[in-house]
Amino acid sequence: MTRLAVGVDIGGTKVAAAVVTDDGTVVARATSPTPTQELGSGAVEDALVGVITELGAAHSVEAVGIGAAGLVADGRVLYCPHLPLRGEPVAQRVSQRVGLPVVLDNDANAAALGEARFGAAREAAVAVCVNLGTGIGGAVLAQGHLLRGANSLAGEFGHMTISPDGLPCECGRRGCWEQYASGRALERLVPGQRGAEITAAAGSGDVAAVSGLAEVGRWLGLGLANLVAAYDPDLIVVGGGVSDADVLLLDPARAALAQQLFASAWRPPVPVVRAVLGVDAGVVGAAALALGLG
Ligand SMILES: [Zn+2]
Known part of the structure; x- marks a missing residue:
């Protein structure tokens, strides 16, 4: 039933x-x-x-x-x-x-649990999930279960410091990852348009929009390299509105991940895929x- x-x-x-x-x-x-x-x-x-x-x-x-x-x-x-x-x-x-x-x-x-039960992460042993919306949400799944942390507060990847003297964040600190790899970051890089408009423009070949997504993708890949070093996942799932840009975002991210990852020549490559459940x-x-x- x-x-x-x-x-x-x-x-x-x-x-x-x-x-x-x-x-x-x-x-x-x-x-x-x-x-x-x-x-x-x-x-x-x-x-x-x-x-x-x-x-x-x-x-x-x-x-x-x-x-x-x-x-x-x-x-x-x-x-x-x-x-x-x-x-x-x-x-x-x-x-x-x-x-x-x-x-x-x-x-x-x-969102990560949805992907684990019904979406992209069904077969993964360890999956790192990031959601690129206004900011960055995150979660780690181990054998299909959420890694919650001692106080249920794990997965706040968006506020990992990626540039100590960098851009100010709503959390009161500077240089948080979500200031560089999120919808807000994309809108800062391509002023005057909303994220969905930028993605649509990039799909039509708009140079500024393509370049903005590539820049966000590079920062995404850098942060993912840190997460791979920490968790050794066999899958990375990228969801949220910004992931609608697909290869325009994910290919630069994959390249940056391969370039930045510790000992990448001596470890299996980690697939970076889009979430399948969407909104x-x-x-x-x-x-x-x-x-x-x-
Ligand atoms: Zn922050």
């Missing part, structure tokens, strides 16, 4: 939700705008309850999984620069209001967590 869960992805601009089966199929969707900082945590909870209630009314779901950017542990978002959540017990409060079990996790963890990775992975498939 097919089991159903609601998976929710709290993004910077919208709260995306879907009813997902236990084989990773999306059967219904709902969205709501992400409340702004000024509206506070209550507004975020109201938005979550709204989409979950809408989907739950039409489908027999057994649980809810929610992915949110930032540091997430024990059902709380401890810190996220883009959301008005600072330690509130979101999972518990939403669970009480919708009458279903609710699990809350980091959005990149959810659904977050909701599908969150639902998988809710169904106990983590």
Whole structure:
């Protein structure tokens, strides 16, 4: 019998939700705008309850999984620069209001789990997953399970320092990887256009757009070389909006990875592939967590 869960992805601009089966199929969707900082945590909870209630009314779901950017542990978002959540017990409060079990996790963890169960990382022994959106989300999968760290805070690759005196970051430090290899970095390199427009222009041969993506790809490859040195993965999965640029981003990244990786001549090459679940990775992975498939 097919089991159903609601998976929710709290993004910077919208709260995306879907009813997902236990084989990773999306059967219904709902969205709501992400409340702004000024509206506070209550507004975020109201938005979550709204989409979950809408989907739950039409489908027999057994649980809810929610992915949110930032540091997430024990059902709380401890810190996220883009959301008005600072330690509130979101999972518990939403669970009480919708009458279903609710699990809350980091959005990149959810996306990586989606790829592990239903996507690009199904066969990997150790997979490093990076999500290039506005910033960089990350996760490591070992034998299909998330490597969470002692405090459930592992995988914040976007804030690895890659240039100590480099560009300022929202986290208050300088030279974080996500300032160089993300959608924000791409928009800085190719001013006046949004990331999706830059990718479209690059596809039509626009020189500035191609060059911007190649620059982001080089920084991506440099960071990946560090991650390969640390984790020895057999697969790297790149997701998020910027990965839509495909080879225009990934080929420069692959070249930089090969060039920068410690002892690369004496180790097997690590494939760098695109995530296959696309924009659904977050909701599908969150639902998988809710169904106990983590
Ligand atoms: Zn940072």
